[in-house]
Amino acid sequence: MRWFMFDIVPVEIIHSIFDYLWMNEILNSFLNINDYLDNVILSYNDSFINFNLISRPLFYLICSRLRPHQVISLILSDSDDTPGQCQLFFSRFSIEQFNHLRALTLIDIADDSELLFGDLDKIESLNFLEITPKHYNRYLNIMPKLTRFVVNYQYVVYFESYIYINRIQLPHLRHLTLKCCSYFQLKDIFRYAPMLVSLNISIIFESREQIEIFVTVNHGKSPLTLTNLSLSIDVSSDCDRPSVIISRNHLERFLFHMPSLRQLELIVNSDGNNNLSYGDRWEMFIVERLTLLRTFYFKFKLENVYRNSQTVLCHFRTPFWLDEHRPWFVAYDLRRSLLFTVPHFAHRSIVYSEMPVLPHSTTLPIEQHALLYNMITELTFDSIKDEPDYCYTEVEKLVLIGLEINRALIDLSRVQYLSVNSSSWSLDMIVKLIRYSMPCLHHLSFNCRLSLKYSNSIIPLEQIRILQMPFFAYSTNNENFDWIQIFSRVERLSITVNSCHELAILIDRFNNISYASFTINNSCINVRRNLWEPRMTREWLVRNTRRLTTLDNNSFTCRFDNNNIFKVYLWIGEDCKQQITLLNTRARENSTNDMINGIQGMFSNNLRTNL
Structure with missing residues (x-):
C-alpha cells in the first residue's frame, strides 16, 4: 500500500x-x-x-x-x-x-x-551546448546566443587550423571549455567574448615561438574580466622537447592581465622548468597581481629537479601558503617529479605497495593525512603488508594482481568494480569472493586468462550488470562452459572471441544484454581453428542469431570498426x-x-x- x-x-x-x-x-x-x-x-x-x-x-x-x-x-x-x-x-x-x-549535450x-x-x-x-566529438568536426562553431559552450575531445589532438570562433561578437558567452584549444584561438576568444568569466582550456605547444605568442596574447589590451581559469599545458611529442620548456615566467606573463581571478587551476603535463617550484616567487606574484585569488590548484611535471623534497617544499611552508582561512597545501612526488596541491590533485588511484604521499613530502599536517587515503577510489593489490598504516574507506574499484587480500585494509562491501588481473584466481574463488563479501559489486572485468575450475554447485551472481572479458579468446575450455548460469543478469558485455560463430552463440546465451562489444581475434582464428570467417554485416547477425532474428528492424543497431582489429558494437532492444x-x-x-x-x-x- x-x-x-x-x-x-x-x-x-x-x-x-x-x-x-x-x-x-x-x-x-x-x-x-x-x-x-x-x-x-x-x-x-x-x-x-x-x-x-x-x-x-x-x-x-x-x-x-x-x-x-x-x-x-x-x-x-x-x-x-x-x-x-x-x-x-x-x-x-x-x-x-x-x-x-x-541545454543540449551530444556525446561521441x-x-x-x-x-x-x-x-x-x-x-x-538554447544557451548551453556541450559536445564530445568522435573526430574532427568542421561544423562546430560557437553560436552568438550561447552562454556556455563546451567541447571535450576524448583523445589529445592538435589542430593547427582548428577554428571554433567565427570572428563574430559573442555578447552572451560567459563559460567556455575547449579541450584541445590552439594558442592562436585565444586572441579571438578574448576579443569576441567580452563577458567571459570562466575559461577551461587545454593547449599543446610544438615550438618556443608558439609559447611566446601564447604568453603575449592579451598584451596591450584591457584587463580581462575572467574570475575562473583552468589551464592545462602540454608539449607535443613531435617537437624538440629540450628547447620547449614551460617556465613560471611564461605563466606569470599570461596571467598578468587577469586581475579579477578568484579561482585558478594550472597544469603543466610535461617539460616544466624547475622555477615552477619556487613558492616564494609565486607568493610575490599573487600578492601583487592576483589580489582577489581565493583558490589556487596546480600540478607541475618538473624536468631536471636536483633538490630533495624538503628543499622543494620549504617555500610552501610560509604563513601565506598555510593561511588557516584558505590553506594551500602542497605535495611533491620525487619519483614522478610532480609538484601538486592537495587534496585537489591527490592520487585517486594507487598501488597498495605505494603510499598516496610520503609523510615528509607534503605540507599537509600529519593529522590530516587520512584524508589522502580517503580520496583513493581505485586500489591495486600487488602485495600484503603486515600492519597497514591506514584503511582505504572509499575504494570503488579494486584491482587484483596478487592472490591475497588484506581484508583489514579495505571495506569490500563498498566495492562496485572488480578487475581480476591475475590467472592465479580461479573462477570459483572469484565467484565466492563476490558472493559473500561484495554485495555492491556490479562491474566485473577479467583482464587475464581465465582458469575455469569451478565447483559442482554453481553460485549465480545476479548482481553483475557489466562484464568484461578481453582475454576470453585465450581461455581454455570455454565452449562447454555455461556462463549464463553465473552471469544471468548481465546487461553490458565486452568480450574478445575467436570467431563470428562464437560471437553469435554469446548473443543468444546472454539474452539480457542491451549493450555489447565484441572483438574478433583473427590471429587466434588462424592459429587455433584455421576457420574461414564470413564477412560480418547486420544481415549476417540477423541470420545467425536466434535473438536478433526475432526482433523487428528497428529494435537493434550495430556499428562495425575495422581499424587494426575488427570490433562489433550492438545496442539491443526487444521485439x-x-x-x-x-x-x-x-x-x-x-x-x-x-x-x-x-x-x-x-x-x-x-x-x-x-x-
Whole structure:
C-alpha cells in the first residue's frame, strides 16, 4: 500500500521532486503505478532527458512519452554502447520541435552532422551546448546566443587550423571549455567574448615561438574580466622537447592581465622548468597581481629537479601558503617529479605497495593525512603488508594482481568494480569472493586468462550488470562452459572471441544484454581453428542469431570498426510485444524501497545541468 501514499501529495510537490530527477528516473520509478501519478507525469512540463548509457527499451519508452516542447535539457550519445542513437532519435523528431530546449549535450557525435549543427540556430531558447566529438568536426562553431559552450575531445589532438570562433561578437558567452584549444584561438576568444568569466582550456605547444605568442596574447589590451581559469599545458611529442620548456615566467606573463581571478587551476603535463617550484616567487606574484585569488590548484611535471623534497617544499611552508582561512597545501612526488596541491590533485588511484604521499613530502599536517587515503577510489593489490598504516574507506574499484587480500585494509562491501588481473584466481574463488563479501559489486572485468575450475554447485551472481572479458579468446575450455548460469543478469558485455560463430552463440546465451562489444581475434582464428570467417554485416547477425532474428528492424543497431582489429558494437532492444509488456510492467516490478531510495538520493544528483 505504500505505493499509493503519493495519491495524497499535491501535484506541485511531486513536480518539485521531479525537478531533481531525469525523465528516465521518473518513468522508471513512477510510471504505471496508478492513474494519478500517470497524470502527474503527463502534466510535468520541464523534462530533463539523459539518453547516455540508456537501455533500448527505456529509450523507446521515453520517446513514446516525449513531448518535445516540454524538454529543456537533452543528452544524446552515439558512444560504442549506444551506436546509432542520434540517427534513431532524429528519425522520430526534428530538432526544431524542441522549441524550449535550453541545454543540449551530444556525446561521441560523428563528423557528418552538418544538418544538426545548422539547425541549432533555430532554437531560440538554447544557451548551453556541450559536445564530445568522435573526430574532427568542421561544423562546430560557437553560436552568438550561447552562454556556455563546451567541447571535450576524448583523445589529445592538435589542430593547427582548428577554428571554433567565427570572428563574430559573442555578447552572451560567459563559460567556455575547449579541450584541445590552439594558442592562436585565444586572441579571438578574448576579443569576441567580452563577458567571459570562466575559461577551461587545454593547449599543446610544438615550438618556443608558439609559447611566446601564447604568453603575449592579451598584451596591450584591457584587463580581462575572467574570475575562473583552468589551464592545462602540454608539449607535443613531435617537437624538440629540450628547447620547449614551460617556465613560471611564461605563466606569470599570461596571467598578468587577469586581475579579477578568484579561482585558478594550472597544469603543466610535461617539460616544466624547475622555477615552477619556487613558492616564494609565486607568493610575490599573487600578492601583487592576483589580489582577489581565493583558490589556487596546480600540478607541475618538473624536468631536471636536483633538490630533495624538503628543499622543494620549504617555500610552501610560509604563513601565506598555510593561511588557516584558505590553506594551500602542497605535495611533491620525487619519483614522478610532480609538484601538486592537495587534496585537489591527490592520487585517486594507487598501488597498495605505494603510499598516496610520503609523510615528509607534503605540507599537509600529519593529522590530516587520512584524508589522502580517503580520496583513493581505485586500489591495486600487488602485495600484503603486515600492519597497514591506514584503511582505504572509499575504494570503488579494486584491482587484483596478487592472490591475497588484506581484508583489514579495505571495506569490500563498498566495492562496485572488480578487475581480476591475475590467472592465479580461479573462477570459483572469484565467484565466492563476490558472493559473500561484495554485495555492491556490479562491474566485473577479467583482464587475464581465465582458469575455469569451478565447483559442482554453481553460485549465480545476479548482481553483475557489466562484464568484461578481453582475454576470453585465450581461455581454455570455454565452449562447454555455461556462463549464463553465473552471469544471468548481465546487461553490458565486452568480450574478445575467436570467431563470428562464437560471437553469435554469446548473443543468444546472454539474452539480457542491451549493450555489447565484441572483438574478433583473427590471429587466434588462424592459429587455433584455421576457420574461414564470413564477412560480418547486420544481415549476417540477423541470420545467425536466434535473438536478433526475432526482433523487428528497428529494435537493434550495430556499428562495425575495422581499424587494426575488427570490433562489433550492438545496442539491443526487444521485439515489439515483449517491449510493450516490459514497459508496462517495469514500475510494478520495481520494489517500494527502490522508489524511496531514488527519492532520497535525488538531492545528491549532480548530473543535471544548472540552467
